[in-house]
Amino acid sequence: DSGVTQTPKHLITATGQRVTLRCSPRSGDLSVYWYQQSLDQGLQFLIQYYNGEERAKGNILERFSAQQFPDLHSELNLSSLELGDSALYFCASSVAGSLGGVRADTQYFGPGTRLTVL
């Protein structure tokens, strides 16, 4: 158990709908990362938050957005869902306690949310 929790485990929805995925980082971790795992794209970085602020963006679609709350949990919002959005969405967290140490610290992954868009 990594200490990172994600809810829900599974989500089945229809095209055009909107869903929210939730992540709670490990205790003490300030950074949260979101990744998408799909068969055709592999594991892709979406977005990173550090202590409530957006730190980096990857290939995240405009239909997707995220935020990190004062208690450090994070939510990934996916809207106008398409069939191709079906994937496993992972959240990871790391300490990132100092700016210089960000590259060296380890990311710990949650169990993921499997999204199926029908």
Added chain:
Amino acid sequence: AQSVAQPEDQVNVAEGNPLTVKCTYSVSGNPYLFWYVQYPNRGLQFLLKYITGDNLVKGSYGFEAEFNKSQTSFHLKKPSALVSDSALYFCAVRGLLRNTGKLIFGQGTTLQVKP
């Protein structure tokens, strides 16, 4: 641009034999390299990382990895494979942008350990 390549989609090895899962990287500057393992229907579990120092890095579950700068490789190894090691293995490199932590992953290698 930074990238990671895992040249083998699948590696098959008999239980008790040594195993190697290959990874090569392309990055300017000093790389920060990671190995993760994914069991079916589970998240990624951290195995080990190379930041600096000794080229042989020891990690969880008896795994180790050898950093080779001249060959730009970071192969994962284990002296004696177990059936329970069968899983999907990912090599990753940390992105270079200052103060961002994104990981760039290889496509993954499925390890099959047969009894």
